[in-house]
Amino acid sequence: xxxxxxxxxxxxxxxxxxxxxxxxxxxxxxxxxxxxxxxxxxxxxxxxxxxxxxxxxxxxxxxxxxxxxxxxxxxxxxxxxxxxxxxxxxxxxxxxxxxxxxxxxxxxxxxxxxxxxxxxxxxxxxxxxxxxxxxxxxxxxxxxxxxxxxxxxxxxxxxxxxxxxxxxxxxxxxxxxxxxxxxxxxxxxxxxxxxxxxxxxxxxxxxxxxxxxxxxxxxxxxxxxxxxxxxxxxxxxxxxxxxxxxxxxxxxxxxxxxxxxxxxxxxxxxxxxxxxxxxxxxxxxxxxxxxxxxxxxxxxxxxxxxxxxxxxxxxxxxxxxxxxxxxxxxxxxxxxxxxxxxxxxxxxxxxxxxxxxxxxxxxxxxxxxxxxxxxxxxxxxxxxxxxxxxxxxxxxxxxxxxxxxxxxxxxxxxxxxxxxxxxxxxxxxxxxxxxxxxxxxxxxxxxxx
Numbered sequence: 001x002x003x004x005x006x007x008x009x010x011x012x013x014x015x016x017x018x019x020x021x022x023x024x025x026x027x028x029x030x031x032x033x034x035x036x037x038x039x040x041x042x043x044x045x046x047x048x049x050x051x052x053x054x055x056x057x058x059x060x061x062x063x064x065x066x067x068x069x070x071x072x073x074x075x076x077x078x079x080x081x082x083x084x085x086x087x088x089x090x091x092x093x094x095x096x097x098x099x100x101x102x103x104x105x106x107x108x109x110x111x112x113x114x115x116x117x118x119x120x121x122x123x124x125x126x127x128x129x130x131x132x133x134x135x136x137x138x139x140x141x142x143x144x145x146x147x148x149x150x151x152x153x154x155x156x157x158x159x160x161x162x163x164x165x166x167x168x169x170x171x172x173x174x175x176x177x178x179x180x181x182x183x184x185x186x187x188x189x190x191x192x193x194x195x196x197x198x199x200x201x202x203x204x205x206x207x208x209x210x211x212x213x214x215x216x217x218x219x220x221x222x223x224x225x226x227x228x229x230x231x232x233x234x235x236x237x238x239x240x241x242x243x244x245x246x247x248x249x250x251x252x253x254x255x256x257x258x259x260x261x262x263x264x265x266x267x268x269x270x271x272x273x274x275x276x277x278x279x280x281x282x283x284x285x286x287x288x289x290x291x292x293x294x295x296x297x298x299x300x301x302x303x304x305x306x307x308x309x310x311x312x313x314x315x316x317x318x319x320x321x322x323x324x325x326x327x328x329x330x331x332x333x334x335x336x337x338x339x340x341x342x343x344x345x346x347x348x349x350x351x352x353x354x355x356x357x358x359x360x361x362x363x364x365x366x367x368x369x370x371x372x373x374x375x376x377x378x379x380x381x382x383x384x385x386x387x388x389x390x391x392x393x394x395x396x397x398x399x400x401x402x403x404x405x406x407x408x409x410x411x412x413x414x415x416x417x418x419x420x421x422x423x424x425x426x427x428x429x430x431x432x433x434x435x436x437x438x439x440x441x442x443x444x445x446x447x448x449x
Contacts, residue, residue: 004259004260004261004321004322004323004324005133005259005260005323006259006323006324006325007133007259007266007321007323007325007327008129008130008132008133009129009130009256009257009259009266009267009268009325009327010024010266010325010326010327011024011129012125012126012129012130012270013029013268013269013270013327016270017029017032017270023326024326025326026326029269029270029326029327030066032270033269033273033298034063034064034065034066034068036270036273036298036299037063037069037273037296037298038062038063038064039298040296040297040298040304040306041055041058041061041063041072041306043089043301043304044089044304044306045059047089047090048086048087048088048089048304049086049087050075050079050083050086050087051304051306054073054075055072055073055306058071058072058073069273069275069296069307070283070284072306072307073307074282074294074307074308074309075305075306075307075308075309076309077111077308077309077311080111080112080113080250081109081110081111082109084111084112084113084114085112087114087303087304087305088114088302088303089300089301089302089303089304090116090301090302094116094117094302095114095115095116095302096115096116096117096119096120096151096302097114097115097120097149097151098112098113098114098115099112099113099114099115099249100112101113101249111250113249113250113303114302114303115151115252115300115302115303116301116302118301118302119252119300119301119302119303120151120156120252122252122271122299122300123156123160123252123253123254124156124159124160124163125160126160126254126268126271127156127157127159127160127161127254128159128160128161128163128164129164130254130257130268131157131160131161131164131166131191131220132164133243133257133259133260134191134217134218134220134243135161135164135166135190135191135218136166136190137164137165137166138165138166139166139167139189139190139191140166140167140168140169140187140188140189140190141157141161141166141167141168141169141189141190141191141192141193142169142171142183142184142187142189142191142192142193143157143158143168143169143170143171143193143194144171144172144173144174144180144192144193144194144195144198144199145157145170145172145173145193145194145195145222145223146172146173147170147171147172148172153223153253154170154171154172155170156253157170157193158170169183169187169189171183173194173195173198174194174195174198174199174201174202177201177202177205177208180202180208181202181205181208184202184208184212184215184216188215189215189216190215190216190217190218191216191217191218191219191220192216192218192219192220193219193220193222193245194219194220194221194222195221195222195223195224196221196223196224196225196226196227196230197224197230197365197366197437199219199221199230199234200230200233200234200359200365200366201365201366201387203233203234203237203238204233204237204362204363204365204387205387212237212238212240216238216240217240217241218240218241218242218243219234219238219240219241219242219243220243220244220245220257221234221242221243221244221245222244222245222246222247225246225312225332225333225334225335225352226244226332227352227355227356227359228356229355229356229357229358229359229360230355230359231244233359233360233362241260241262243257243258243259243262244257244258244265244332245257245258245265246265246330246332246333248310250305250308250310251272251295251297252271252297252300254268255267255268255272255295256268256330259321259323259325260323261321261322261323263317263321263322263329264317264321264329264330264331264332265329265330265331265332266321266325266327266328266329267327267328267330269327269328270298270299271297271298271299271300272295272296272297272298273295273296273298274293274294274295274328274330275293275294275295275296275307276289276291276292276293276294276314276315276316276330277291277292277294277309278291278292279291279292279313279337285315287315287316287317287318288315288316288317288318289315290313290314290315290334291313291314291315292309292310292311292312292313292337293310293312293313293314293330293333294307294308294309294310295307295308295310296308309337311336311337311338312333312335312336312337313333313334313335313336313337313339314330314331314332314333314334315330315331316328316329316330316331317329317330317331334352335350335351335352336351339351339352339439341371341439341441343371343378343407343411343416343417344378344411344416344417345410345411345414345416345417347407347410347411348407349371349380349405349407349408349439350439351369351437351438351439353405353407353408354367354369354382354402354405354439355437357401357402357404357405358382358384358398358401358402360401361397361398361401362397363386363387363388363394363397364384364385364386364387364394364397364398365384365385365386365387366384366385366437367382367383367384367385367398367437368382368383368384368437368438368439368440369381369382369383369437369438369439369440370383370438370439370440370441370442371439371440371441371442371443372442372443373443377418378416378417378418378443379417379418379419379420380402380408380417380418380419380420381419381420381421381422382398382402382419382420382421382422383422383423383424384398384421384422384423384424385423385424386423391423394423395421395423398421399419399421402419402421403419
């Protein structure tokens with residue numbers, strides 16, 4: 001087995017926490033985290049209106065071990081939607097960036113997330129170290145992420161790359177595949193960073209594939225959870241290595257990234273404390289068990305978050321990574337807490353079920369799915385985008401892929417479900433901006449005609 005280098009995130013964390021000489025230990029990192037958790041709670045009680053009320057009954061509670069944190073209540077996304085300004089921990093004049101997050105496919109109020117310049121610097125510093133695993137000084141990285149504003153995620157990545165002697169070019173999300181191909185051809189990057197379905201659409205276009213096979217060494221996928229089928233498709237098309245990054249705006253954009261072992265995310269554990277809980281009970285689960293990702297910020301001042309429920313489902317992996325880091329490993333996110341729909345026969349269908357089947361279809365670029373009810377019957381409709389112009393073949397391939405999902409196969413056999421496959425036309429791009437695929441339940445909206 002080839003040697004796997006130690007993730008550079010470990011040495012960076014060791015330096016950040018003022019570790020003693022020698023290697024970082026799990027015990028030293030845990031001690032630091034417990035102190036940082038207590039400092040975060042103290043800061044929130046003093047400066048953050050929401051937590052002044054929420055944590056008042058726990059003001060005498062001291063955090064000296066991970067179990068002590070379990071007494072504190074969770075923070076929900078709805079809490080931020082309802083009163084975002086109540087989460088600010090500094091004067092509004094110190095806020096350098098405010099981000100509005102709209103949830104695709106729902107009528108929920110948007111979330112507002114706030115950062116100071118110091119908060120954003122934490123993210124830049126992370127990228128300056130984490131990216132050392134994937135690109136070398138003097139090379140170029142094309143960043144297909146939002147980037148017009150000075151403090152956008154694309155610009156923060158560019159700034160981090162610049163500190164390690166790498167030129168980052170912020171291209172923005174892919175809206176024109178041909179234009180994206182020209183950028184790849186002109187800049188000859190060693191690495192691409194982009195949204196999974198958008199990188200997939202580039203990999204599946206023949207003209208772009210040839211340009212990338214000799215140039216791209218690594219691809220970092222972010223801003224959405226990544227089906228294994230997408231990773232395999234990109235690796236095969238471009239003969240490159242694909243790594244997944246997990247983060248969200250509420251985390252400060254950056255959370256954790258895979259190392260060369262490809263065995264789970266390594267988190268920026270000096271800035272974030274990660275838990276995985278049972279979504280129903282709220283109790284912690286054992287390593288290896290699936291649950292909901294919860295995090296607490298350890299170094300943020302503009303908008304600290306304590307035990308924030310992300311809605312993402314994942315699990316901690318047992319044992320040490322082949323790179324031999326002492327950092328925890330989290331398996332790739334497999335879906336959302338609210339991303340499942342119950343079929344007529346009682347089975348649960350998830351977006352992850354559809355992802356692995358549909359993204360294995362060679363020409364498929366993206367899709368949306370919905371469940372509807374007409375009279376007594378239920379219909380699963382798949383609306384997909386394809387790189388191929390053979391509409392009948394496309395529909396057949398998608399129908400076959402969906403029919404092979406065991407949950408759907410059983411429902412079809414029982415007469416509890418019918419399939420409707422539709423190909424979307426006149427779509428210039430597999431996605432537009434950051435909008436993601438969806439699985440929506442429209443059965444409560446009444447009969448459709």
